Amino acid sequence: MICCLHRWKDDHIFRMTDDTGMFQHAKYGVPDPTKGYTTDDNARALIMSVLLFERYPVKRYERLIYRYIAFLMNAQNEDGWFKNFMGYDRRFLEERGSEDCFGRCLWALGFTASSEHVPLNVRRTAGYLLKRAIPNCENLNFPRAKAYSIIGLGHLETEEAKYQISQLSRLLADQYDRFKDENWHWFEDVITYCNAVLPWSMLIGYRVTGEIRYKEIGLKSLKFLEEKTFRDGYFKPIGCKGWLEKGKEAAEFDEQPVEACEMILTYLEAYEVTGDKTYLRKARKCYKWYEGYNSKGISLVDSETGGCYDGITSNGVNFNQGAESIISYCISSLIMEKYCSIK
Template sequence: MIIKDDHIFRMTDDTGMLQHSKYSLPDPNHGYTTDDNARALIMALMLYKKYGEKKYLDLVYRYSSFLLNAQNEKGKFKNFMGYDRKWLEDEGSEDCFGRCLWAIGFALSGDFTPRGVKHALLEIFNKAMPHAANLSYLRGKAYSAIGLSFFDGDDSKELVFSIAQSLCCQYDEHKDGEWKWFEDVVSYCNSVLPWSLLTAYKVTGEKRFLETAEEGLDFLGKITFKDGYFKPVGCNGWFKKGKEQAEFDEQPVEACEAVLTYLEAFELTGKTKYLEKAKICNAWYSGMNSKGIPLVDPETGGCYDGLTQKGVNLNMGAESLVSYIISYLKMSEIKSL
């Protein structure tokens, strides 16, 4: 199957990828985010690796340039930009910072990233890296550890180890009886927490990281696999310890990061149960979900913005699009092995 990329190019202009769409129509009113353009860089590199077409290489340059523009003088990243190309803040969230490190690490480790782009991204990375030691939030730490895990240097390995240690401490502090998680709520982008420990184990060989990752992933799996399909925790209330789990909305980013996490677990352990779970998570996009409705729009190649109580959210924003494409391409890599 050749992927339909119409929506990617409609959502991308001379600046980068727009944040939102109104149905299938790109919506300039909400401008851009570095969050989205960082992950779009990963997507573009995967597309270029698979298909080798210049149009995807052009996207690599576009999204990399966005990250260059997003970095502030301190080395951190601004996140929200208006359609007029004016930044709306001096510094973005730690989640945004971590996602930038993830994207840059991915790009610098890849054989298909142009040399000149690598040189520029390495400068961005070197300026940002010192801040990774001072992060406070779980997901910012987790994304950063994943990005740092692409590097062989002692400094990056020490940082990965330190971040993973802090995540394990959080895990030990919050786990209680049957509740085996890093905090007292299962909220958004949950898979990234065990995923980061898996990558830390790969880099450091510290067995505690693998054991904690697998235990947390097993707990998350019990929550998110219902009746043979993947059902991520709903964003309207999440799942607080001792409370009922929110059913909706289900977000496309959850399926993508679950795919990446389970495939990492499969590659590290060889346990086929993780490969099977990755396949089920990827099938969420094609209709193997709680509503039995495909999330991918066959006309544009876009991905709907989630499952709601009433059906699909018919908008097709950047995060949904990039999540679907990355998930599809990652699964196609596994199938080709």
């Protein structure tokens, strides 16, 4: 595993970013302007840029932070919600984005507002956007939106954030209890996308509230997800072409980079909560998925561009290099580097 970023190339990050934000898609290693931008991607790009600036405090990464948070500011409605899809002409294609988009924005803004490394004006802007957004947490319906919101609010120390975390954690825990049975320890009757954020958010709920129930649900659901996504010692995420319905077999493909990233972040949270290095070892195995320790034995990192391929298909690698892929790989690399000294 890479324990330092001496091989890291940021070419693709800057190639994918123009003066509006980060493009959503690429055709191979070339940005595809025809597909425009999403707030979803620019929120997670903000997290990536903050991590980059924390690690390498240079102006080019600081400029990325300003670019991506400005995109979020432009995307926020007066009621605090966020628009998501934007065309290349800088016109949003919808008035209201998805709940998942909202949750990812809270994640990005909470992370940014709490970073002592970023400029004060950026932190203040993140706090301003959060203040407008947080009341909308009361109306969230979808589990991943609640989970992302918990993750973002977990970076804050305000009473309002703690209250919302308590409320959202209780709702997710109740949902888990409704769907679980002796052989199914999950929050729904199907395992779909960005799954690890659900146990991750439960562990954060425990960390903030001290409620043991949330810790137990977080660790039990993480173990269940692990049983469904590890094969012969390597990480194999649930395929996006069919998912995993209760009582059925998991879809084999496509495997997507975001799943490895969020599984890494969840394992690291479990390690922080429990001190059990088993979780740290599992996080490292998930990171190796990018490097070729996967179902096809092929690296997903393009040494030419520094980008990350869009996933693993039944025929091999999807050689497109979109925003979500490079963001996921970059976040994973920067986070894992922090744990390299732990044996």
